[in-house]
Amino acid sequence: MTSSSLEVHGLHFHYPDGRQALDGVDLVVGPGQRVALLGPNGAGKTTLALCLNGVYRAEQGKILVGAVELTDETLGSVRRRVGLVFQDPNDQLFMPTVAEDVAFGPANLGLSGAELDQRVASALEGVGASGLGPRVPHHLSGGEKRLAAIATVLAMEPEIVVLDEPGSGLDPAGRRELIATLSSLDVTQIVITHDLPLALELCPRAVIMDRGRVMVDLTTTDLLRSPELLRRHRLEIPYGFVLAD
Amino acid sequence: MGVGHAHALYVHGHSPVHALAPQVKLAAIVVFVIAVAITPRQEVWAFGLYAVVALMTVALARVPALFVLSRLAAIVPFILFAVFIPFVGTGERIDFLGVLLSREGLWAAWNIIAKATLGATASIVLIATTEVTDMLRGMLALRVPAVMTSIAGFMVRYLELIISELGRMRMAMSSRGYDPRWLSQARPIATGAGALFVRSYERGERIHSAMLSRGFTGVMPTLVETRATPASWVLALAFPVVCLGMAILALVVS
DSSP states (O other), X not given: OOOOOEEEEEEEEEOTTSOEEEEEEEEEEOXXXXXXXXXXXXXXXXXXXXXXXXXSOOSEEEEEETTEEOOTTTHXXXXXXXXXXXXXXXXXOOSSSHHHHHHHHHHHXXXXXXXXXXXXXXXXXXXXXXXXXXXXXXXXXXXXXXXXXXXXXXXXXXXXXXXXXXXXXXOHHHHHHHHHHHHHOOSEEEEEOSOHHHHHHHOSEEEEEETTEEEEEEEHHHHHTOHHHHHHTTOOOOXXXXXXX | OOSSOOOTTOOOOOOHHHHSOHHHHHHHHHHHHHHHHHSOTTOHHHHHHHHHHHHHHHHXXXXXXXXXXXXXXXXXXXXXXXXXXXXXXXXXXXEETTEEEEHHHHHHHHHHHHHHHHXXXXXXXXXXXXXXXXXXXXXXXXXXXXXHHHXXXXXXXXXXXXXXXXXXXXXXXXXXXXXXXXGGGOHHHHHHHHXXXXXXXXXXXXXXXXXXXXXXXXXXXXXXXXXXXXXXXXXXXXXXXXXXXXXXXXXXXO
16 A cells, blocks of 8 residues: 645635535655544544545635645545445445445456455454454444445555544443554545544644644644643643643 | 345355346346236246245255245335235126135235235345345446446445434434433424434545545456356356246237
């Protein structure tokens, strides 16, 4: 797997109801970096994620994946290179079995036969969920669903993976397994989360979005040492959590 | 296959009928049901033949007779309706154990009961030996438009989710003291149904986004193809085709 850089310049987007979701987002992420994308509810994090692989098309500004700018012509290749893991795995697992779900993306890319089977097997293996292939999505546990959803994206062999609140709804062991899985992946990652300890463990760099803009960009450790900054953007360190020196 | 995703009407097994490709079974059932439906009601011998074919299939599929009977309960309303017809039918009356019954009504009742029972038995065998996912694949193999099989597939996938959402909504209502007894109290149920519709619609949009972000261009990829050997086509269709032949013969003769 290769990783790629991501550049976002002056991105604007508003919803049909007139709400301005993105109001000039600027963000540069280097190849192989893991960045935590933090911020209060309604800050525009999920909207940004959906813009990054062209599900939503920004009205202004540009997105560069590697050296390729997202345009109508490059939409297909950008969607292959930027993988999106949705907040609710039920939205992502829509095929009759997990294996078919994992195969959906690469099959859209034109893979078939043994090559497709190989891709599915290695994606499931990548998240440590090889046994899930023949299972039916609605019979999986929350943690299994999450891993399966990540596998569906890895099967596209993306260079950048954007995860929307990957830890939400998981039990502590499931969360731990998720962190282990994500840190083992050799791709550029943008992790949207409210879970500051998860951000600290996974991402050396943290970016805070608020009111449709990037407001803060520094190391996660420094951010966690700035209570004033956290408070201003409705973020909180869990009670009893002490940052090791 | 079969790891904990069988539907309630599925009977796990390894019979020759289970092993048939789904498109073969679907085609066989359709031919059989057409034969049953077009046979003139007075050709009792033909229905006898169909019954033998249906029972043989049940035996071959190793579906328990009790299972078939319990599933046949679904057609009881039709049978009750049919039983009623000879009493209210007009025309010539015949004496049966001291009760005067309409001859025409008796034939009508026989027609409904025989055809409903045979058709339902065939469908029960199909559904008891075929997983839902295989059924969808079979439909695709029979050139049923992919749009329809996709819709059916999504329905199967998300029905359970929507039902559990409905359950949670009802629980949330009753936990806040909602205990409807009168029609005038139905309003929250109606608004609940509306909310469920909107939620499902929004989920549909999110699923579509998830599909787009994995390169969906409007055509579902075929991932698992089911293949049927010529021998299995012959094996499965032999009896239904004979039945259809009989039905056409009966139509011509009568």
